[in-house]
Amino acid sequence: xxxxxxxxxxxxxxxxxxxxxxxxxxxxxxxxxxxxxxxxxxxxxxxxxxxxxxxxxxxxxxxxxxxxxxxxxxxxxxxxxxxxxxxxxxxxxxxxxxxxxxxxxxxxxxxxxxxxxxxxxxxxxxxxxxxxxxxxxxxxxxxxxxxxxxxxxxxxxxxxxxxxxxxxxxxxxxxxxxxxxxxxxxxxxxxxxxxxxxxxxxxxxxxxxxxx
Amino acid sequence: xxxxxxxxxxxxxxxxxxxxxxxxxxxxxxxxxxxxxxxxxxxxxxxxxxxxxxxxxxxxxxxxxxxxxxxxxxxxxxxxxxxxxxxxxxxxxxxxxxxxxxxxxxxxxxxxxxxxxxxxxxxxxxxxxxxxxxxxxxxxxxxxxxxxxxxxxxxxxxxxxxxxxxxxxxxxxxxxxxxxxxxxxxxxxxxxxxxxxxxxxxxxxxxxxxxx
Numbered sequence: 001x002x003x004x005x006x007x008x009x010x011x012x013x014x015x016x017x018x019x020x021x022x023x024x025x026x027x028x029x030x031x032x033x034x035x036x037x038x039x040x041x042x043x044x045x046x047x048x049x050x051x052x053x054x055x056x057x058x059x060x061x062x063x064x065x066x067x068x069x070x071x072x073x074x075x076x077x078x079x080x081x082x083x084x085x086x087x088x089x090x091x092x093x094x095x096x097x098x099x100x101x102x103x104x105x106x107x108x109x110x111x112x113x114x115x116x117x118x119x120x121x122x123x124x125x126x127x128x129x130x131x132x133x134x135x136x137x138x139x140x141x142x143x144x145x146x147x148x149x150x151x152x153x154x155x156x157x158x159x160x161x162x163x164x165x166x167x168x169x170x171x172x173x174x175x176x177x178x179x180x181x182x183x184x185x186x187x188x189x190x191x192x193x194x195x196x197x198x199x200x201x202x203x204x205x206x207x208x209x210x211x212x
Numbered sequence: 213x214x215x216x217x218x219x220x221x222x223x224x225x226x227x228x229x230x231x232x233x234x235x236x237x238x239x240x241x242x243x244x245x246x247x248x249x250x251x252x253x254x255x256x257x258x259x260x261x262x263x264x265x266x267x268x269x270x271x272x273x274x275x276x277x278x279x280x281x282x283x284x285x286x287x288x289x290x291x292x293x294x295x296x297x298x299x300x301x302x303x304x305x306x307x308x309x310x311x312x313x314x315x316x317x318x319x320x321x322x323x324x325x326x327x328x329x330x331x332x333x334x335x336x337x338x339x340x341x342x343x344x345x346x347x348x349x350x351x352x353x354x355x356x357x358x359x360x361x362x363x364x365x366x367x368x369x370x371x372x373x374x375x376x377x378x379x380x381x382x383x384x385x386x387x388x389x390x391x392x393x394x395x396x397x398x399x400x401x402x403x404x405x406x407x408x409x410x411x412x413x414x415x416x417x418x419x420x421x422x423x424x
């Protein structure tokens with residue numbers, strides 16, 4: 001089972017590493033991190049570097065494609081080469097997926113037209129630009145298109161796909177292996193739950209979160 | 213604020229990337245991934261490569277040190293150079309922390325003697341080898357030593373430290389920024405919650421999880 005996670009400069013590391021940590025543990029998983037070029041890929045904070053082990057141009061089929069997001073994906077929303085690759089490989093996939101603002105890249109490639117999708121809460125409405133129907137859920141599925149909310153939601157996406165692909169026993173086994181029994185010290189992970197002052201701060205300083 | 217995340221071959225990527233994604237967003241964070249050598253560091257699955265941007269030998273102080281775990285840390289439990297580095301930098305830290313089996317590395321370095329600590333549920337009892345007192349909690353703090361349970365618990369560790377360092381408003385802001393509002397499709401993330409068959413399978417096939 002060929003799983004491709006797309007890397008690009010200034011992406012958010014956890015967007016890729018969350019789904020990776022789950023999907024790489026599927027029986028028969030052949031997972032690769034791939035970008036336009038092989039080699040180091042700097043992420044959004046400038047403090048962590050991932051590594052593309054394959055060139056997208058060398059990949060023409062995939063069972064699963066995952067497109068992570070990032071705080072500034074202007075380049076990826078205008079990257080025709082990336083969009084062409086996504087459109088070319090999409091007909092071969094069982095699942096085409098995204099995390100966070102990665103859905104805006106799928107959208108820019110024309111793959112979410114008329115489909116339900118989600119994104120980081122701060123960018124959810126931007127999905128309409130690409131003809132998608134924004135849904136404020138953790139993981140949104142529309143046919144074989146599965147989009148996850150912001151950053152950490154990629155772990156939930158991974159488990160959702162794992163269950164579809166290999167059944168609930170395997171998915172639960174992976175969840176237990178990575179001890180995913182979340183206990184955040186606060187219940188502030190969505191705009192409806194965080195104190196209004198915190199949500200307002202992030203909205204007013206969107207560039208801190210999304211335009212570092 | 214200098215934050216050092218220790219990298220080593222065959223570690224688990226999410227153990228490092230979870231805390232990184234939280235702590236790198238602290239105001240004034242100067243976070244570095246560091247290993248014995250600079251350069252690419254292959255992780256446990258063989259499918260993802262991180263990058264050490266600094267040599268541990270060049271770092272003699274840190275406000276926070278985080279030691280991730282991995283499925284086979286035999287080498288790191290016997291790595292005297294690593295232990296000496298940990299012992300040398302520890303007196304300079306505000307927090308010395310670990311994720312998953314990283315606590316066994318802190319333990320091997322002699323830093324958890326007589327202290328409460330946690331680890332991946334499959335290795336919790338091994339903490340006694342190093343004189344630590346195993347506690348089955350998501351994040352265990354004993355003075356400035358903070359240890360987290362398996363793999364994904366590093367996100368909760370990061371938020372716990374973020375709140376201590378910068379206050380709850382900032383920690384909640386980071387939680388909201390990474391939209392950490394977990395909704396796993398199953399409630400199987402700890403041995404007490406997973407179906408017995410799943411837990412038994414992982415126990416019987418521990419090498420799948422811990423000795424790939």
